[in-house]
Amino acid sequence: MRPRAALAATDLGFAAFTERNRPRYTRYAQARLAQAVHVAGAVEATLVYAREDWYWLLGQPSLAADVWEELRYQVRVLSGTASARDADVNGLYDGLPENSADSVLLCHRLGLAVGEAAELMGLETPAVQAGLAVAHRALPHLAKRGRT
Template sequence: MTDRHVPAADSASADRSAELPYVSVEFAAFCELHEPRYRSYARVWFQEPGAAHRVVRLALHAIAAVWPTVLESPNPAAEAWQILRDTVTEQHNGTAGAAGTGGLRPDVEGDEDLAILHYVVGLATPEIADVMGGDTASITSQLRQTHRRRATDW
């Protein structure tokens, strides 16, 4: 699996543990895997890297607060993704009219999230499955359907 995102030049990736609560080794591993992709996604909505970083940190703190529940869920990655999406939407709505959103709405449907992760962020379908908690075949199918529906809009 490749990781195609490029971390922001000003990202605080060197000292991640100082900002996030230590919940468990599993949570630390989860953050190492998902935080860069979450940040790449958040940069679609908050093009200022510092804002995207802060929003992702808020989401990770929210995930940490319910980590045992997330782990006990049938699909922890999907639970965490929903918390991220809720945080992005809440923060974006709180900064309505923020520059750099390109006219896009953060309250997009799941298929549009797939398209953003694939076409804008540059993740392959297996990576999207990891991030969103889906299976690769289903995501591939949804991306095809989204592409067909949206092709006339582009």
């Protein structure tokens, strides 16, 4: 059994993680999913996953990457029933690798700095920059349109 102070610190860590990431996860899910109920469901399922596996996640090389992958999984499952409101967002995910599409969505569509997008996805900044470069080469019209 874990000491009470360790449990409290872990609970505080999860609460801080949730406080920081829920709004950004919600914005991402809103951009990918058409219905508000699906957005809430994807984010909630992701945070339940994180809470239930919090001790295990703390021991992983990148907690943020593992939870981000769960959010993407939840969004993929729900996007099968209803695609995004914005056809350009659908085009990103149809025409690019998922990391590249996420990089464009987060940086160009949602306005996150490259470093913030990398932190959110649990990646190094150069990985997000590479994802953006792939997008600019593969679908320049979609990548550029999101900068406005």
